[in-house]
Amino acid sequence: MFRSGKKFSREVSIYDPIGADKDGETVSLFDVLESGDREVLETVIIGQDVKILYEAYRDRLTETEKKVIRMRYGLFGEDEHTQREIAGQLGISRSYVSRIEKKAVARMREAFGYGE
Numbered sequence: 001m002f003r004s005g006k007k008f009s010r011e012v013s014i015y016d017p018i019g020a021d022k023d024g025e026t027v028s029l030f031d032v033l034e035s036g037d038r039e040v041l042e043t044v045i046i047g048q049d050v051k052i053l054y055e056a057y058r059d060r061l062t063e064t065e066k067k068v069i070r071m072r073y074g075l076f077g078e079d080e081h082t083q084r085e086i087a088g089q090l091g092i093s094r095s096y097v098s099r100i101e102k103k104a105v106a107r108m109r110e111a112f113g114y115g116e
Contacts, residue, residue: 019044049112056111064090065104072101 017026074080
């Protein structure tokens with residue numbers, strides 16, 4: 001019985017949900033195949049990527065790394081800042097800001113399976 005269950009455990013139905021569209025409705029593989037519209041698939045993929053990115057930001061970065069990334073890229077309502085501006089506000093060198101940014105981006109890339 002376990003062997004037969006294992007045999008079918010990797011099967012996926014085309015009706016299983018694979019994500020949600022911009023309106024919050026669940027989207028199945030069948031919906032994507034049926035529509036023929038790449039927009040639905042791209043919306044699902046972008047939504048999943050944003051979720052992974054936010055989780056990587058939240059779970060993998062230190063508070064300093066979060067602050068540098070937030071300020072550098074203008075996230076969460078912040079304005080974009082240069083490394084020099086960030087260094088001035090945090091009281092550290094511009095090269096140290098650069099190292100923090102590089103390390104933080106590498107950690108976030110790991111969440112997508114891209115190693116350096």
